Amino acid sequence: NAGVTQTPKFQVLKTGQSMTLQCAQDMNHNSMYWYRQDPGMGLRLIYYSASEGTTDKGEVPNGYNVSRLNKREFSLRLESAAPSQTSVYFCASSDFQDSTEAFFGQGTRLTVV
Amino acid sequence: GQQLNQSPQSMFIQEGEDVSMNCTSSSIFNTWLWYKQDPGEGPVLLIALYKAGELTSNGRLTAQFGITRKDSFLNISASIPSDVGIYFCAGQRSNEKLTFGTGTRLTIIP
Numbered sequence: 001n002a003g004v005t006q007t008p009k010f011q012v013l014k015t016g017q018s019m020t021l022q023c024a025q026d027m028n029h030n031s032m033y034w035y036r037q038d039p040g041m042g043l044r045l046i047y048y049s050a051s052e053g054t055t056d057k058g059e060v061p062n063g064y065n066v067s068r069l070n071k072r073e074f075s076l077r078l079e080s081a082a083p084s085q086t087s088v089y090f091c092a093s094s095d096f097q098d099s100t101e102a103f104f105g106q107g108t109r110l111t112v113v
Numbered sequence: 114g115q116q117l118n119q120s121p122q123s124m125f126i127q128e129g130e131d132v133s134m135n136c137t138s139s140s141i142f143n144t145w146l147w148y149k150q151d152p153g154e155g156p157v158l159l160i161a162l163y164k165a166g167e168l169t170s171n172g173r174l175t176a177q178f179g180i181t182r183k184d185s186f187l188n189i190s191a192s193i194p195s196d197v198g199i200y201f202c203a204g205q206r207s208n209e210k211l212t213f214g215t216g217t218r219l220t221i222i223p
Contacts, residue, residue, distance in 0.1 A: 004155070032211075042117070042201060042213040043156070058210065062159030090155050101146070102211065 002026055006091050006105035013081040013112045021076040021108050023091030031094045032074035033102060034066060036087040040106075043090065050072055081112045119214030127222050132189040134217045136202030142212075143176050144205040145185035150216075151198045159200075160187070189219075194211055197221050 004025045013019055019076050025032065030051045035043040035058075041084075047057030049068040063085060064079045078085060092102040119136045138220060144163055144192070148156035160171050162178035162185060169176055173190045185202055202214040 022125070035213075040122075040215055043120075044214040045205075045210050045211070048210060092155075101158055101161055104157070106155050 004091055004093055004103055004105035006089075006108050008108060009106065010076075010109050011111070013078075013110065013113060015082060018077065018079050019080050019081065020078075021089055021091075021092035021110075022073070023105060024073045025091075025093040025103070027093060027095075027103065028071070029095050029103075030071070031102075032068065033092040033094075034074070034076045035090045035092065036060065037090060037107070044059050046076065046089075050069065058100065078110075081110075083112045086110060086112045117202055117204055117212055117214035119217055121217060122215070123220065124194055125220045125222055128194060131193055132192055132196070132219060133186065134200060135184060135186045136204070136214045137184045138204060138212075139183070140206065141182040142204035143182070143207055145176070146203040146205075146211070147174075147185070147187050148174050148201040148203060149198050150201065156201055179214040192219075192221060194221055203219060 007022045030076040033048040037043050044060050047066040049055045052071045055066050067075045087108045090107050093104040094102040117136050117138050135214050146161050147159045150156045160169050160176040165182050166180045169179040175188045177186045199216045201216050203211045205211050
């Protein structure tokens with residue numbers, strides 16, 4: 001049982017480049033989330049999808065877009081990467097809309113130079 | 114967005130020692146969660162608390178939901194090397210998403 005799978009695990013981008021972070025879960029969860037983790041800042045919610053077909057902004061959505069492709073997959077896109085987006089990105093899923101007891105992927109370490 | 118105040122930020126202890134950490138907020142939460150993050154991994158849920166005053170154990174870990182609903186505590190007894198990592202608290206109010214603390218980094222000195 002893979003749980004939540006994120007790809008890629010590491011990525012280096014130049015300023016202005018675009019990329020999409022992929023996330024898939026095999027637990028049949030309705031809700032999925034994207035967080036970023038920065039030193040001393042904990043985990044901050046970027047976007048979430050309460051159910052298939054819906055997406056909403058979280059705490060720090062600027063510079064990102066998301067797509068809930070189907071129930072399993074939730075992708076995060078950076079259209080024009082900036083150094084401030086250097087971070088570790090985590091995808092999570094949960095069985096409850098209120099994100100209690102979310103299960104996390106292993107993370108994507110992104111560096112923008 | 115609101116951040117939870119978690120303390121201490123880091124701890125250096127010897128194997129076998131007990132550990133205590135806490136999380137405080139200026140707002141009331143309905144749910145408190147404690148997660149652990151191993152190096153290079155995503156956070157993993159340790160304990161979930163749903164009622165003020167609740168005390169819940171998971172092996173050597175014990176967590177409490179503060180009676181004011183504005184704080185929570187995590188204790189680890191008789192620490193072992195695999196306890197190393199970052200511990201996050203997370204709180205949730207009704208109909209809102211989880212808010213995470215800034216983390217407590219636990220290091221065990223050989």
